[in-house]
Amino acid sequence: MNARLATAAALAACLGIVAPASAQHAGHAMPAVPASPAPTPAPSQESPQEPPQATPVRTDHAAMDHAAMGHGAMDHGAMDHDAMDHDAMDHAAMDHAPAPAAAVDLALPRTPIPVPTDADRAAAFPEVHAHHMHGTRPHTYWLLDRLEIDDGDHGRGTAWEGSAWIGGDVQRLWLRSEGHARDGKLERGDLEALYGRGVRAWWDVLAGVRHEDGEGPSRTWAAFGVQGMAPYKFEVSATAYLGQGGRSAARLEAEYDTLFTDRWILQWRAEASLHGQADPALRRGAGLSTLEAGLRLRYEVTRRFAPYVGIEHERAFGETATLRRADGEAERETKVVAGLRLWF
Template identity: 30%
Template sequence: MRIIKSFTLSAVTLALGSMTSTLWAMGEHTDAHMSSHQMRDMSDMQNLAKDVVTDSAQINHAEHAEHAVELPIASTEIYAHTADHRIEHGGQIYQSTEIDSRWLSNSDGEGFLKSELESRIGTDENKLFLKLHADKAESAKADYAAQAMYSRMISDFWDVQAGVRYRYDQKHSSDKSRYDAALGLHGLAPYFFETDAYLFVGQDNQVSFSLETERDILLTQKLITQPYLNMNVVFSDDSRYAQKTGLNDVWLGVETRYEISKKIMPFVDIAYHYEKGDKQTAWQTKTDSEADWWYGAGVRMKF
């Protein structure tokens, strides 16, 4: 009986030892298996992170390379856009010409023909102005004047101009041709008055100032009335055919035109004219001041 108990105890002990060894081996195997999986997962995560970093670097490099290639194109496009913008806002060269011719007569039946031409060419900032005037009283010889002016924009509404004026008067027996230096302003005065103001300085101490200003008042889209003022002030004149100093000549009138088109515009005109006269010199006699009302019609053409 004692032998049987001893044998049974030994068998139980061996069985427990075997189970313990088996469980320990299984635990070791499980830990090793889990460690292997963890190591593999960590390695996979590291490889994935490396791939992400590599892909990001490749993308950044590609983007930088793309930008490096497109930069000259972008610069060219910006330059082209700037050039187009410059052309649209002041860089374009344009030309326009206006011809004005009118016949006026006074209460005494005397007639007077006035013709003017103004042409300009250039950009908004730099222009060349050419102005021609021809005045001919009935039964008298004509006198002419021409101005060539360089015009430079100094603000949104004003140009400063400088140039030369040439005058030719057939009524004079000598000194028919005269030259004057000219400096002036051309632009839009407050309340939309188109204004030309010039200072002239010539030989024989001839210094004068001229002002031309006008304003359009729309009665309809095609019928327009235009009050205007043209005046000439003489500061000094020691020439053979000198004019009296002071306010020498004034035209104050109202012109009403009908615009058949923007190129052809007939009009009627009524004006008050004052002229101070000439000084007494060795080559001419003194003349008195004259003032009268003048009425007439004409046509203006633009192209």
């Protein structure tokens, strides 16, 4: 290092050039050191003239401002540390941090993304046939929503309500049944076979037949209705019936589940029955005939098996209440129920 500086100073002295304002010493920003002209010896007659000898330039490290030096960019391996006066250096003020990496040029040209063509869209979204969107293999579902015993004003009774379907995602065959018995004798029960078709998410339209039997004459009806899940997760069903002799009827049902925990669930249920004309043989009057409302608290041991307890209230209205009173029955009844809810 010192030899190079000496050579540079000698050349500068020979050419009469003053040293630059600042010199770089292995990455150090050093103050300028004026070059001293070397003495020119007198020419000798006996020997040819020898080139002048340059005076080595010595660096005063004590006078350096090391705080302003960028030591991260220095080549410390090429320095002659033995010749440096380290005692006079202020190493605490030096910037020993590594030099920052070269900035990445974010403005480099990039290949633009090609605009999607119609062929690209067709390849990404191929036409899907109906049998791909909706499976053709039939599935089944069976739900026994209520299988219970009750303790009412007229003794102990049993009741049931269930539904099932077989089919695909859009078209299904529905089976629905509901009824009650008292003292081991069927009071009234019905069975419905309905064709259902999905018209939108969570909603089906239904059409089929209903047959009911029990005490009194049996009845057969043509059934038309809709069922599904209303906003706020209310499960609703509305079915209209047409029978012989111009008879007509309707049944409206609604259920809602309140989740206390993942296993404790309170079910709210209401059902209304209406008839277009009176049917004295079955103690039914025209208009709103009966209204049932109740709640049941179930514990789901599994999703498929859940015992429950609850309370149910039934009331007859209008002409139906009059016919019941004439037959010695009460127009309203409240009963405690206990049962099971099963599905498979």
